[in-house]
Structures are given as structure tokens and as C-alpha cells.
Amino acid sequence: MKVRVLVSLKAGILDPQGKAVEQGLHGFDFKVEHLRIGRLIEMDIPTYNPDEARAQAQAMCDKLLVNPVMEKATIEVL
């Protein structure tokens, strides 16, 4: 199954890359606030069971994909 993991910085963690992009957009006269940049991880997990796919993805987050000190992950099974 196709699984999407959205990894974003926790609230309160400074995001200089996001700040830079936000200022860049202001330079183009776009009105935008609170821009944050995270990681998008897309993958195929070879199972037909959505619950198992989600559990596998959660285990991957815990083992490797996410730094739990600074980041939080949202798992979407597509």
C-alpha cells in the first residue's frame, strides 16, 4: 500500500529554512504567515492490510525516520 509520512518540526522549534522562504515570498508581495518546512516521505509497503501498513510505518518512524525530540509525524495510508 502507498503510505505517506509527513514529518514536521514541533511547535516552538525554530525553523530558519521556513523563515527564509517566508521572507522570500514577502519579497514577491505574497501575504503568508507561519510558514514551516518539513519532510514528505512516500513509500510502498507490501501489504494489503491498511492497519498493518500504518503499524509498519509507525515502527519506521520510531526507528529511523523521525527525531522524536524535535519532530512529529503524521501517517496517511492512501
Place this chain on the structure above:
Amino acid sequence: MKVRVLVSLKAGILDPQGKAVEQGLHGFDFKVEHLRIGRLIEMDIPTYNPDEARAQAQAMCDKLLVNPVMEKATIEVL
């Protein structure tokens, strides 16, 4: 409105970072294929009109956020 832009590499563009993470997961005995890493951009656009928020986000993608040669973007208005 909260807007999420998912930026991913187009099919056929090599993703060495994704390959490295996939191999790392294989090292932990996870079964996973076709892992690709992209960017997640979250922001607030100060309007209450979802269509306008989407149009603004699309314009930002065209101007700054996305490299149309290598990347494609999916816009989600939340």
C-alpha cells in the same frame, strides 16, 4: 486558511536521499519499496476563501516554492 503544499520529485528523477533511507530501513528488516523524499510546506494564508487560498498557493509554487523542471506540487487547503 491553513494550506499544505507537498512537493515531490517527478517520476524518473533520481532520489539518492530516498534510496539511502530505503536502504537504512532494509537494514532494520523493514519491507519497503519506492521510497521518495520530498518537501512539506505548511503555511497560513490570510483569507477565508478556499479558492483564493489555493490560487495564492499555486502562484507561490510557480514563483518560488517549486522547481518545475524536477518537481511537482500538490496543494491541500485544510
